[in-house]
Amino acid sequence: MHYEKPTINKIDFAMGSKYGSPVKTQKIRTNIAGINVNELTEKYGSPLFVFTEQEIEDKYNTLYEAFSTRYSDVEFGWSYKTNYLNEICRIFHKLGSCAEVVSEFEYQKARALGIEGKDIIFNGPYKPKEDLKIAVQEGAKIHIDHLFELNDLEEIAEELNIQIPVAIRVNMDTGIYPQWSRFGFNYENNEALEAVERMHQNGKLILNGLHAHIGTFMLDAKAYGMATEKLMHLKAIIENQFGYEIEYIDLGGGFASKSNLKGVYQSSEVIIPTADEYADAITNAIYDNNRSKKLPKLYLETGRHLIDEAGYLLSSVWGYKRFPDGKKGYIMDAGVNLLYTSNWYNFNIELDKRYEGENELSMLNGPLCMNIDIIEENIMLPPLNRGTVLSISPVGAYNYTQSMQFIRYKPAVVLIDKEGNTRVIKEVDDLDTVNYKEV
Amino acid sequence: MHTITQLILDNNVAFHPMMGNSYKLNETGKEIIAYLKEGQSKDEIIQTLSKKYEISPDELFIDVGDFFAKLRIYGLQQ
Ligand SMILES: Cc1ncc(COP(=O)(O)O)c(C=O)c1O
Numbered sequence: 001m002h003y004e005k006p007t008i009n010k011i012d013f014a015m016g017s018k019y020g021s022p023v024k025t026q027k028i029r030t031n032i033a034g035i036n037v038n039e040l041t042e043k044y045g046s047p048l049f050v051f052t053e054q055e056i057e058d059k060y061n062t063l064y065e066a067f068s069t070r071y072s073d074v075e076f077g078w079s080y081k082t083n084y085l086n087e088i089c090r091i092f093h094k095l096g097s098c099a100e101v102v103s104e105f106e107y108q109k110a111r112a113l114g115i116e117g118k119d120i121i122f123n124g125p126y127k128p129k130e131d132l133k134i135a136v137q138e139g140a141k142i143h144i145d146h147l148f149e150l151n152d153l154e155e156i157a158e159e160l161n162i163q164i165p166v167a168i169r170v171n172m173d174t175g176i177y178p179q180w181s182r183f184g185f186n187y188e189n190n191e192a193l194e195a196v197e198r199m200h201q202n203g204k205l206i207l208n209g210l211h212a213h214i215g216t217f218m219l220d221a222k223a224y225g226m227a228t229e230k231l232m233h234l235k236a237i238i239e240n241q242f243g244y245e246i247e248y249i250d251l252g253g254g255f256a257s258k259s260n261l262k263g264v265y266q267s268s269e270v271i272i273p274t275a276d277e278y279a280d281a282i283t284n285a286i287y288d289n290n291r292s293k294k295l296p297k298l299y300l301e302t303g304r305h306l307i308d309e310a311g312y313l314l315s316s317v318w319g320y321k322r323f324p325d326g327k328k329g330y331i332m333d334a335g336v337n338l339l340y341t342s343n344w345y346n347f348n349i350e351l352d353k354r355y356e357g358e359n360e361l362s363m364l365n366g367p368l369c370m371n372i373d374i375i376e377e378n379i380m381l382p383p384l385n386r387g388t389v390l391s392i393s394p395v396g397a398y399n400y401t402q403s404m405q406f407i408r409y410k411p412a413v414v415l416i417d418k419e420g421n422t423r424v425i426k427e428v429d430d431l432d433t434v435n436y437k438e439v
Numbered sequence: 440m441h442t443i444t445q446l447i448l449d450n451n452v453a454f455h456p457m458m459g460n461s462y463k464l465n466e467t468g469k470e471i472i473a474y475l476k477e478g479q480s481k482d483e484i485i486q487t488l489s490k491k492y493e494i495s496p497d498e499l500f501i502d503v504g505d506f507f508a509k510l511r512i513y514g515l516q517q
Binding site (some may be wrong): 001009011294 | 468470502505513
C-alpha cells in the first residue's frame with residue numbers, strides 16, 4: 001500500500017470575520033502617477049508590472065535626508081536582490097547609492113551597470129572563490145560570513161601577495177524574534193571577536209568594517225539602536241585589542257515598507273516606524289557609543305522600504321465561478337507566480353472604476369493550475385466584469401526578482417518616469433526566453 | 440491519551456471541542472489517531488504500520504516520532 005508520512009497541522013482561524021469592508025465600500029485606483037490603468041494594460045498588455053520613478057525618488061530622498069541631517073557620512077547601498085531590474089538599479093545609482101550584492105551574478109550585474117568594485121558591497125554566505133578573487137582584485141567591500149570564507153580570502157591574499165581589507169558580518173540579539181543568527185559571526189558568544197583574533201594572527205586580512213543585517217520588515221526602530229550599540233562596542237574592543245581601524249559600520253536593510261502584514265490588523269501607518277525614528281535610533285547609538293577620534297562611515301542597505309510602494313501589478317479578471325460554499329471565485333491573469341510576497345502580505349487591491357452592486361465574499365485566484373494560487377482568499381468585492389483591471393500593491397520589493405517562470409510567461413515591466421512618460425523596461429517573455437540555453 | 444479520545448474527525452480535519460482547535464490530517468495521520476484511540480502504544484503503532492505498508496520500523500520510528508512531537512506541541516499528547 002502507498003505510504004505517506006503522517007502529518008497534522010493546526011488550522012488557524014485567527015483571521016476571524018475580519019474580511020472587512022461594509023457592503024458598498026470599494027477601493028478604486030483609476031491611474032498610477034496620472035496614467036490610466038486601463039490605458040496601461042491596453043498598450044502594454046496584462047498582467048503588467050508598473051514602477052514609478054517619482055515614488056522611488058521621494059522615498060529615497062526622505063530616508064536619505066532623515067539620515068544625512070543627523071549624520072553626515074552616510075551612504076546607501078542598493079540591495080540588488082530586492083529588485084535588480086537594470087533600470088531600477090540605475091535609478092538608485094543615479095540617486096547616489098552604491099551596490100549591495102549577495103551573489104556572483106548580482107556582482108556581475110552591478111559591474112555591467114558600470115559600478116566600480118570599490119562601490120560594491122559583497123554580502124552573502126555563498127561567494128564562489130573565483131568570484132571572490134575577482135571582487136578582491138576589483139576592490140569590492142567584502143563582508144565575511146563564515147570561517148571558510150575567511151580561509152578562502154587568506155588564500156587569495158597569498159595568491160595575490162597582498163593584504164585584503166575586509167569586513168565581517170555580525171549577528172546578535174536585538175530583542176527581535178526570530179533572531180537572524182544564521183549569517184555572520186555571533187556577538188554575544190564572542191564568535192565575532194574570535195574570528196577577528198583568528199584573522200589578526202595570520203595578518204593577511206585587514207579588518208576595516210563591521211556589518212549587521214538584523215532582519216527584514218523590522219517594526220521596532222529600537223532594535224537598530226541596539227544593533228548599532230553592539231557594533232560600536234565591538235568596534236571599540238577590536239580597535240583597542242588588535243589595532244585595526246574600523247572605518248565603517250553597515251546596519252544592513254530591513255526597514256519596513258507600508259504593506260499590510262497578514263495577521264496584523266492595525267494599519268501599516270500606525271505600526272511602521274518613520275524614517276526619522278529609524279535614523280534617530282541608529283545615529284544616536286553611534287554618537288553615544290563612539291570611543292574613537294573619528295566617527296565611522298555609516299552604510300545602509302535598505303531594500304523594501306525604498307521600492308515596495310513604487311511598484312504595482314496590474315492584473316485583469318479572466319473569468320469567475322461560484323464555489324460550492326457560495327464564495328465567488330475570480331480567475332485572474334496573474335497569480336502567486338508573480339506575487340511571491342502574497343505569503344505574508346495582504347495586498348492593497350483596487351478597482352479600475354466604481355462597480356454596481358453589493359460587495360460579496362470573493363476569492364482572487366491566479367492562472368496556475370494549483371490550489372495554492374491565491375492572491376486573496378477572502379475579499380469583499382462588487383460583481384466585476386471580465387477584463388476588470390485590478391491594481392495590486394505594494395509589490396515593488398522582491399516580487400519581480402522572486403517571480404517564477406512557471407506556467408505563464410513573465411510579464412512586461414513598465415516605468416513611469418518623472419515627466420510622466422511610460423516606457424517598457426522589460427519586455428514580456430516568450431518561448432525563446434523560456435527555451436534559451438536549453439540544448 | 441485523554442485528549443486524543445476527544446478529537447472528532449471529519450474528513451481530513453479533526454476538531455477538538457474543549458480546546459476549540461481544528462487540525463488538518465493526512466491519511467496516515469488519521470490512521471495513527473485511530474490507533475491511539477484504540478489504546479495502541481507508539482511501539483505498537485509502528486509495528487502495525489510497518490506490516491501494513493512494508494516500511495522498516497526504523498524509518499517509521501522517525502516519522503511516527505515526529506508526528507507524536509507535533510501532537511505534544513499542540514497539547515494533544517503528554
Ligand atoms: C545582507 C542584506 N542586506 C540588505 C537586505 C535588504 O533588506 P530589506 O529589503 O528588508 O531592506 C537584505 C535582505 O534580505 C540582506 O540580506
